[in-house]
Amino acid sequence: MSTQVFYFVATLSILFSLMVIFAKNPIHSVLYLILTFFTFTVHYVLLNAQFLAVVNFIVYMGAIMVLFLFVLMLLNLNKETEPAKSPLVKIAAAIAGGCLIVTLIGSFKAVSISNPLSLKNPGLGLVENLGKELFGPFLLPFELSSLLLLAAMVGAVILAKKDHTEEA
Amino acid sequence: MELLILLFLPLAGALISLFPGKQSARYGAFAVSILSLAWTVGLLLRFTPDATTQFAVDYDWISQMGIRFHAGIDGISMLLVLLTNLLVPLIIWSSFGRNIDRPAAFYALILFMQTGLLLVFTALDAFLFYIGWEAALIPIYFICAMWGGKDRVKVNMKFFVYTIGGSLFMLLGIIYLYLQNPERNFDIQAFYSLNLDRSQQSWVFWAFFIAFAIKMPVFPFHTWQPDTYTTAPTQGTMLLSGIMLKMGIYGVIRWLLPVVPGGFQDWTPTVIVLSIIGIVYASLIAFKQKDGKRLIAYSSIGHVGLIVAGIFALNTQGLQGAMVQMLSHGINVVGLFLVTDILYNRLQTNKLDEMGGIAKVAPKFAAVALIIVLGTVALPGTNGFVGEFLLLLGVYEYSLWAAVFAGLTIIFGAVYMLRMYQKVMLGQTNAATASFADIKGSEQAVLYIICLLVIVLGVYPKPILNLTEAPVQQLLEQVNQKLSLVK
Amino acid sequence: MNIIITISITAFLVLYAGLFKAKKALLPLTLVGLFVALGFVCASWSGNESHFGMMQTDNFALAFSGLCIAGTLLIFLLTQNYFSAKNDNKAEYYTLILFALAGMIMMVSYQNMSMLFIGVEIMSVSLYILAGIRKNDFASNEASLKYFLMGAFSTGFLLFGIALVYGATGSFDLDAIQQHLIDNKAVSPLFYPGVILMLIGLSFKIGAAPFHFWTPDVYEGSPTLITTFMSTVVKTAGFAAFLRLFSGAFAPLHDFWVAPLLIIVCLTLLVGNVTALFQKKFKRMLAYSSISHAGYMLFALVVLTKNSGGNVFIYAGAYTFASIIAFAVLILVKQKTGSDDFESYNGLARKNPLTAFTLTVAMLSLAGIPLTAGFIGKYLMFLNVMQEYQTILVAFAILNALVGFYYYFRVIVAMYFKDGQGVELNTPLQYKVVLVVSAVATIVIGIYPDVILQLI
Amino acid sequence: MINLVWLVPLLPLLGFLINGLGRNTLSKTAVGFAGSTVILASFLISLGIFFELGGSALKSHEVFLFDWISAGDLRIPLSFLVDPLSSVMLLIVTGVGFLIHLYSAGYMHEDAGFGKFFSYLNLFVFFMLLLVLGSNYIVMFIGWEGVGLCSYLLIGFWYTNTSYAAAAKKAFVMNRIGDLGFLLGVFLLFQTFGSLEFSKIFPMAASMVPGEQTLFLITLFLFIGACGKSAQLPLFTWLPDAMAGPTPVSALIHAATMVTAGIYMIARSSVLFDLAPLTQNIIAVVGLATALVAALIALTQTDIKKVLAYSTVSQLGYMFLGLGVGAYTGSFFHVITHAFFKALLFLGAGSVIHALHHEQDMRHMGGLKKKLPVTFMTMLVGTIAIAGLPPFSGFFSKDEILAHVYQHSKVMWALGVLGALLTAFYMFRMLYLTFYSSYRGTHHAEEHIHESPKSMTIPLIVLAILAAAGGIINFPAVFGGGEWLHHWLSPVVNTHELELDHSTEYMLMGISVVGVLVSIAIAYNKYVKGKHVPVPDAAERPALVKLSYHKFYLDEIYDALIRRPLDALSGFFYRVVDKKIIDGLINGLGWSTNEASKGLRLLQSGNVGFYIFMMVFGIIGLLLYTYLSI
């Protein structure tokens, strides 16, 4: 048993994420993405980051992905309308991706951290612990991220709103 | 303080002349330039012709970077200040009969440039020197590009980029010297006392020399010059050839020679060969030029080549010759360009083939033009001879063969200048030149003054020689002393 | 801290004012807010206050905050006559700019990478929106989407880098990271790709090659006012953020990241200058010029000295003032002629001497001609790298600067030396103020930079 | 009087200023009066100086005016040197000059540029006096170049004629070629002796070893200078062309004074030249060659002034020949006598031309003996003098030279005599063609022929007397003469005694006199008896005659060897090197940047996908660096 769960879930993550980018129909992509996110939630659980697991589940799968779906439906894009990119581009992309992964992993080549993860503090990922961190040292960024959300809100409203007035 | 007034009087004049009405700009600018000339003469009277720097000013400027507003005048500077402040009024005056579009801007730019030039000639801080160097370039670019002739935009862009490219490399050299200087400042004395090794000197030499070589211009760096001289408005050409060109020569004497004598020495043969090629080459090209302005432009390259060769020969005669010749060349070339301007103004062409017989209808004009031409071909008794003689003597002391080839300028100069004179003035009049009006008014006044200078300086050049004698000697001693220290 | 609060509150007030249709109050309100913020900048000068270990309002931060606020102020002044009467989005416009400004204040003063991240994102998100705020304008849409897609993409790299750095050092705090680097001779190999990825992420934000591709398109497509904002204030803040990280926390690893940085610098200079040469549109040319200036500003990182921050500040200041002039004139010209081609500048100087003169000053400054602030900036940059005798780099930069003269002078040539239809721009008072103030600042810094150098 | 020497050149300068400034306002009489009077005054002062010098024990006086140029150890004062050599030369210049001024007042009376002409003449005299009086090589050089300038101005006096203007330019440029040599010599002198003062150089040089390389170079350079000014091979072609100027100019400049400057200079530097035997040989050969070539050319010329011009070149060749063999006094003697008779001949020719309304072609003259008696008589005197018949002046001076040549080399002497025979032939040919037979011009023109006015004939007469009696000043010892000039000059000029015995001298004289008489007889036979008239320009000529007629094609050769290659080079440099290569390189840089811009611009394709691709490549590259560097 031991670590095999991780490898199984990891394989699933990779598989689903590949499906996301290879699915012809955008709707399918969304659905695979949801599956990918689900496997991520499992990873969080495995890492004992329960709070993140929950948030990931709610925010990503519950909110974000629904938003994606909604927009796709709204724009009526549930068809495989996307003209395939030329094979050249695909090959180039594959090579680029391959290179990227090779160099990326290659640059960790001397990673000495092959020691297994060990959970020193089982309560690390719990709400209590994170809450203390969040409202302690990270209070300022937390408060300021409200600006981010507000800006996004204002932006989403003005951009998505239908109007025909136009500035000079 | 006296120096500050000298430096900034034209600038103030430039600002003032921007504001009043269009016509008063002309007189205002002229008045200011005359005032500066008067002030210069005043300084000259109080000037003691020895090797010291006088009227020095030294203020904090950009203290964080070790930059000071440090300027002063010694004999060499005085000579060039005199040249500048003498020629600028003449140049302004020469434009009186011309219909100039946007006169306020025109005269303001000239005066602005004057301040830049004066800064160059008096700066004792390398940074200030550089600032002046560029401050003189900007206005002349505008003058040439705004009031120039055909292709002015393209030609002037080339000129501008070419020259500023050179000067940026000089800036690189200045920064290098600054960093080598333990006191971290740009003071000229500190630069003089630097003791770089040969290879450093060598490349600093080129960093500076390229800027100077382009400005003068020396042989392979000259191709901007004929085009620019040809397309620029005459006043612009006069400023360029009469004064601005001397910036390069002055730079060599003040900032190159004493700072990196080792590099100077190592590259002397190369530069002398280049300048002599320039003399022969430019003179030969001048032989067949059809355009008067272009012909003078090439002749100027040849003359400058001789000056450079004289300086690089590194002896008293060569340097003193260069001093005299700087002044003489400034006067002569301004005269020549004024002559072409008058021709162009009357005939609407610079083509020599379309002229002829003007001496018959405009004898006064022909006479003064002849005097200027003779000054240019260095006839003894004119200012050109004194300089050219000393320069050739200097070059001769460097090498017989160098002098033989450099001396060809005496022959070639006569060939192309007389050819030009013949084509323009002699022969029969044609339809265009038959109604050529003789000079009068400001044209006449300016040309007469120039002729007077040509002869007076040729007959009695002693004051000029005295002015620069002491600093030149000191320079040579300094260089020799420093050379003995270089590994 | 006070600064961010002031700006945020101003943003809220403006938003509400917009809600209550108090259009006339928007600009005064904003200006007052910004002036107050500027006042706080001055008040906390030399305070070097730490805010929860997340922000450090040291002089570096304050100076850049001040510059960003001042730049924004000038840009707000350019809103006169910019909006049509029927425009409903004016308040949102203002609010988003203010939000972005708040984000930038974080970027210039962060002490923790989370602040950097949030600051960057507040700014970016606001800008994505602002770029696309002309909803019916195809170019604006395109700019917005391009900016957004690429921005999000690059954010991924920035985050990946942050994650790796965190993995290597176990902290987001800059001091802690620096300490870690100093203490441990052998840094975790995770750190190196982390640094590189952060370099990539930040290079994107400042538009350095080869991550500059968004710049020209977005600058061209966005509303000119937003382009002004992006190319001046935003860029300045990006640099400050870059500098804070690399000349602070990552400084001990300078030898490692200087080589890729040099490549980036050279590419940026080359691409920016050479491509700008062939542009037909003034606006797009300015976009490329902003790329090339990013290259020059990165010089400060090539050789780290104690003056690096100050040097970038001067450069950024010079660049900001000059660009604001350029864009202000661009707005005026476009309003009159409807085009941002170089041709529309033909003969402009005859009827608009003041405008032409200030634009000339701006171009000279951008080109780096002495007696303008741009020269001092370039000089400082050259001086900076010459401390380690990077002669070849400087020579390369000089060659690029020469190319730069060509395109900067094109507009001068058009205005002064070409004959045009003699357009007379209607220059409102506020524009005149901006133009004159910026031009005077450019010249004053150019002639007497001591005023600023003594600050830092 | 010697202290007033500065007045000598100053007066003509004053005349120049008066005439120059007042050329439009002063009347012709006033101009002529002023112009001539100043020269006369100078002449009188010179005379005073001459006699004072004769009476004084000190034979060399320097009059310092002011320091002209000084740089380092170079110090060039503007000062005058009065010594036997310069005092004699002063007399010639001012004396002959005055006569020519006087003559010009009549000759140029109808010309519109009368005032200008006089001012130029005065200026010329000024410069010539500077040349003569200068106490160092540089002051001499001022005059040297100054006379060149005046020559330019006067040759091109009728500048509306393009070919005259071209001739003027040619003269100036050719002179300049020589001047460069002069200057180089001066530089070498300065380098060797550290001074340019005659009074410093010559004593120092006297102690040098003969035949030293430096001295050879110095003298060679100086000789090149002299070649230009004194129209020696290969730089003589300007002088015949210089006949474009008004005839008094030809007389003054191109016969009597300026062209002798080279001889004067070498005579002055005789100390140096004596120490450079190689140069002397070169001078002798060049002089002889010039004498012969010019004489051969003169044989077939049809323009009266051209004949005289070539005869001048030929005579100058003799003088150089003399200098080359060390006969400085002889050469200088010839300078003086030549000044008399050549001025006379030119003025006479001018009188003819004046009478014939500017007709110069001898083919259209003839039979003028009756119509122009004074001119004829004086010309006859001049012709005999130049032909070298005793007791006219030319005989003595030429024979002194030839005697020295004989001593030096017999072959050269033979060739020299040949030259003398040719001289006699072409001079009499000229005389016969002009004055004998009958008039060959139009009948209409014939009626207007009249003798010249007094102001022209008086100088002719005076000069004729001088030409006839001029030999007296150095009457040879062989005839019991005192050789006054020889003694007078000996303090300054290295004089070499003739070491021939009297019988040889008589023989030499005899040979040349007989030869001259024979050639005169041949000429008489051909042109007076045979009434031979040269064929028109276009007509066919025998090859040798053609060669002579076309001046050995020297102008054409120069054209092909120098002018055209230089012109071609000029065009090549301008169009190819300057425009294509150097400028092309620079423009090419700009062009390639522009092209690079065009290319690089395309990278910005507008396609987000492509952009991201590029970014990813950048990222991969940077990561690769990371991978490799850690």
Added chain:
Amino acid sequence: MENLTQQLQGVPLNHYIWLCAIIFTIGVVGVLTRRNAIVIFMSVELMLNAVNLLLTAFSVHSNDPSGQVFVFFIMALAAAEVAVGLSIIVMVYRNTKSIDINVLNRLKW
């Protein structure tokens, strides 16, 4: 649950890094290959999630909660970005009736 996680703590950190790198790269490849703006955007989300997982793993490894807090911020950003991004896409779609990024090439050169 607790037991399970305890057992799974044996996975080496390396493998987390590799996993995240792979997912990240898949995201990059997605961005490269697709033309549909929404799918591209989803690929970006994939990249962000990879980072999230990596941060969490590091956080656990170094026993420091701040990493997880950072993940929280990233999620906040993701939400904001999605809101803005999707509205931009909607806006573009309104004008062009397409969300193919290749259509967006009017701004070039």
